[in-house]
Amino acid sequence: xxxxxxxxxxxxxxxxxxxxxxxxxxxxxxxxxxxxxxxxxxxxxxxxxxxxxxxxxxxxxxxxxxxxxxxxxxxxxxxxxxxxxxxxxxxxxxxxxxxxxxxxxxxxxxxxxxxxxxxxxxxxxxxxxxxxxxxxxxxxxxxxxxxxxxxxxxxxxxxxxxxxxxxxxxxxxxxxxxxxxxxxxxxxxxxxxxxxxxxxxxxxxxxxxxxxxxxxxxxxxxxxxxxxxxxxxxxxxxxxxxxxxxxxxxxxxxxxxxxxxxxxxxxxxxx
Numbered sequence: 001x002x003x004x005x006x007x008x009x010x011x012x013x014x015x016x017x018x019x020x021x022x023x024x025x026x027x028x029x030x031x032x033x034x035x036x037x038x039x040x041x042x043x044x045x046x047x048x049x050x051x052x053x054x055x056x057x058x059x060x061x062x063x064x065x066x067x068x069x070x071x072x073x074x075x076x077x078x079x080x081x082x083x084x085x086x087x088x089x090x091x092x093x094x095x096x097x098x099x100x101x102x103x104x105x106x107x108x109x110x111x112x113x114x115x116x117x118x119x120x121x122x123x124x125x126x127x128x129x130x131x132x133x134x135x136x137x138x139x140x141x142x143x144x145x146x147x148x149x150x151x152x153x154x155x156x157x158x159x160x161x162x163x164x165x166x167x168x169x170x171x172x173x174x175x176x177x178x179x180x181x182x183x184x185x186x187x188x189x190x191x192x193x194x195x196x197x198x199x200x201x202x203x204x205x206x207x208x209x210x211x212x213x214x215x216x217x218x219x220x221x222x223x224x225x226x227x228x229x230x231x232x233x234x235x236x237x238x239x240x241x242x243x244x245x246x247x248x249x250x251x252x253x254x255x256x257x258x259x260x261x262x263x264x265x266x267x268x269x270x271x
Contacts, residue, residue: 038061039083041068041081053255086123089213114204122210146176214261
């Protein structure tokens with residue numbers, strides 16, 4: 001687990017404690033904040049799952065950020081130690097208990113957080129974990145989605161989620177998945193794509209699942225291709241490596257989208 005502690009100054013020092021005892025200090029610049037802190041806690045499922053624009057957001061806002069890896073520890077954080085729980089993606093399936101027995105403990109912890117009224121954001125595998133915990137079905141999607149493809153906000157006369165206000169009608173984001181989920185009962189549909197109808201939902205106004213990857217930056221895209229590129233295969237919603245990398249325009253818009261999503265949680269937790 002790593003921990004970020006930050007003094008509320010216009011120029012602050014960020015102290016990161018890394019498992020294994022390594023410590024390093026980074027100097028960052030953040031604006032003076034006169035409001036309360038939103039404490040973020042991230043569940044990671046692989047060393048490859050860097051926090052990307054989530055970490056950038058925490059640095060920009062001056063917010064404490066902690067991370068737990070259930071595959072390395074049996075000591076979950078206390079529920080009162082964070083305001084927002086973020087569940088990252090990962091290479092495993094949500095039912096791969098034989099190889100990843102810690103998944104049961106993580107699911108139990110996530111359910112505790114939901115039951116305690118905590119705001120929660122799940123990304124890719126994290127979204128599937130949320131859907132499963134909320135009793136929805138997880139299954140193989142009709143197509144693999146791997147690369148940059150657009151998702152569309154789901155707005156109808158009957159479905160006008162408050163969460164979507166101010167977000168783009170359509171945005172091209174990074175995908176890397178072969179599974180999907182049904183919408184949990186009482187969940188509100190947020191996003192869809194041509195290759196996957198359920199790209200996101202919100203439950204109880206505070207639990208958000210996003211099947212795509214709004215947290216990626218260029219290094220994260222390249223690391224996923226290096227590690228899992230052989231799994232992409234051929235299909236209508238898979239791209240070649242040279243198409244996936246170097247998409248600066250998409251990366252900029254994705255970061256803006258991620259910041260906007262986290263700002264919604266900020267408003268929710270600090271109101």
